[in-house]
Amino acid sequence: MRLDPRALFLGASVLPRAIAWGSLGHIAIAYIASNFVKENTEAYFQGLLGNDTEHYLAGVATWADSIRYTKWGRFSKNFHFIDAKDDPPTYCGVDFVRDCKEDGCVVSSLQNYTSQLLDSKLWPWQRNQAAKFVIHFVGDIHQPLHVENVAQGGNGIHVNWQGHEFNLHHVWDSSIAEKMLGGNRRKTYDNAFRWASDLTDEIKSGKYLTESASWIDGLLLDDPIATSMVWANESNAYVCSHVFPEGPTAIIGQELAGEYFEKAAPVIELQVAKAGYRLAAWLNLIADRMSGGEKDLGEL
Numbered sequence: 001m002r003l004d005p006r007a008l009f010l011g012a013s014v015l016p017r018a019i020a021w022g023s024l025g026h027i028a029i030a031y032i033a034s035n036f037v038k039e040n041t042e043a044y045f046q047g048l049l050g051n052d053t054e055h056y057l058a059g060v061a062t063w064a065d066s067i068r069y070t071k072w073g074r075f076s077k078n079f080h081f082i083d084a085k086d087d088p089p090t091y092c093g094v095d096f097v098r099d100c101k102e103d104g105c106v107v108s109s110l111q112n113y114t115s116q117l118l119d120s121k122l123w124p125w126q127r128n129q130a131a132k133f134v135i136h137f138v139g140d141i142h143q144p145l146h147v148e149n150v151a152q153g154g155n156g157i158h159v160n161w162q163g164h165e166f167n168l169h170h171v172w173d174s175s176i177a178e179k180m181l182g183g184n185r186r187k188t189y190d191n192a193f194r195w196a197s198d199l200t201d202e203i204k205s206g207k208y209l210t211e212s213a214s215w216i217d218g219l220l221l222d223d224p225i226a227t228s229m230v231w232a233n234e235s236n237a238y239v240c241s242h243v244f245p246e247g248p249t250a251i252i253g254q255e256l257a258g259e260y261f262e263k264a265a266p267v268i269e270l271q272v273a274k275a276g277y278r279l280a281a282w283l284n285l286i287a288d289r290m291s292g293g294e295k296d297l298g299e300l
């Protein structure tokens with residue numbers, strides 16, 4: 001019998017989207033970025049964010065999630081993802097015109113808030129807010145299920161995780177990373193900090209040493225859409241290869257903490273490392289332009 005996958009996901013639309021890319025991922029990405037930004041970038045963003053500690057980026061990395069379901073923050077609820085209307089695992093691909101909703105998506109939001117950061121006529125509080133959105137959305141766009149339409153980015157698909165029922169989106173946002181770090185769900189900042197230090201070492205002298213240069217190839221500060229579409233496309237490709245290797249219906253009710261986890265963990269790790277490194281390069285470009293010089297484009 002062939003099931004129409006959509007029929008299985010009825011009701012998905014009434015579920016709120018899970019808190020995006022669990023806090024662990026976002027905070028680790030921010031710490032990695034703080035390990036790679038240039039000195040003047042650090043000074044610039046510490047000033048804008050009003051925090052001169054090493055936690056200036058990490059401390060605001062989840063702010064966008066904390067406001068998205070509030071009355072004030074509701075306007076931003078669709079800014080965390082782009083629903084690629086592809087057909088995994090046969091065909092993956094994201095298309096800005098087709099997939100970005102009229103009221104915005106993660107790609108248009110990176111453009112919106114990057115251009116606000118570059119607009120010195122805006123109030124500092126507006127650029128402060130724009131910085132917090134950019135720090136968060138660079139993280140979101142690297143989570144494969146933030147670049148996928150099926151069952152609202154997997155929110156409507158029930159799976160098992162160590163014997164308990166979860167939705168697939170949550171597994172990719174949080175469960176996989178938490179298991180990698182030993183399953184301790186408390187002390188999020190400490191865990192994220194240690195994870196970020198390890199991944200920073202992998203970028204500087206370990207397994208990501210050679211490939212990391214290509215992660216920031218062709219960043220265009222004046223074209224955040226083209227730049228972030230490359231990131232989105234890359235992330236979305238994992239939907240076919242690792243999220244739904246057998247298709248969306250095959251995964252329903254499966255236990256994912258075993259073999260599936262073993263394959264997914266390296267993807268999560270790579271995407272977190274990449275997001276942090278790219279965030280650093282993006283913030284460097286912004287700080288350079290705002291302080292008048294445009295030397296060392298995106299160089300780390």
Ligand SMILES: *[C@@H]1O[C@H](CO)[C@@H](O)[C@H](O)[C@H]1NC(C)=O
Binds near residue numbers: 052053055056058
């Ligand atoms: C800086 O951010 C960290 C993490 O959010 C926070 O604990 C600390 O109080 C902040 N410091 C200042 C001076 O705002």
Ligand SMILES: *[C@@H]1O[C@H](CO)[C@@H](O)[C@H](O)[C@H]1NC(C)=O
Binds near residue numbers: 075104108109112113
């Ligand atoms: C751009 O950002 C502003 C300020 O947060 C927001 O009100 C507006 O909806 C955003 N526009 C788009 C197209 O995302």
Ligand SMILES: *[C@@H]1O[C@H](CO)[C@@H](O)[C@H](O)[C@H]1NC(C)=O
Binds near residue numbers: 092229237
């Ligand atoms: C998108 O990713 C696919 C691989 O999944 C690649 O072949 C294609 O060139 C990419 N397109 C863009 C615009 O980056």
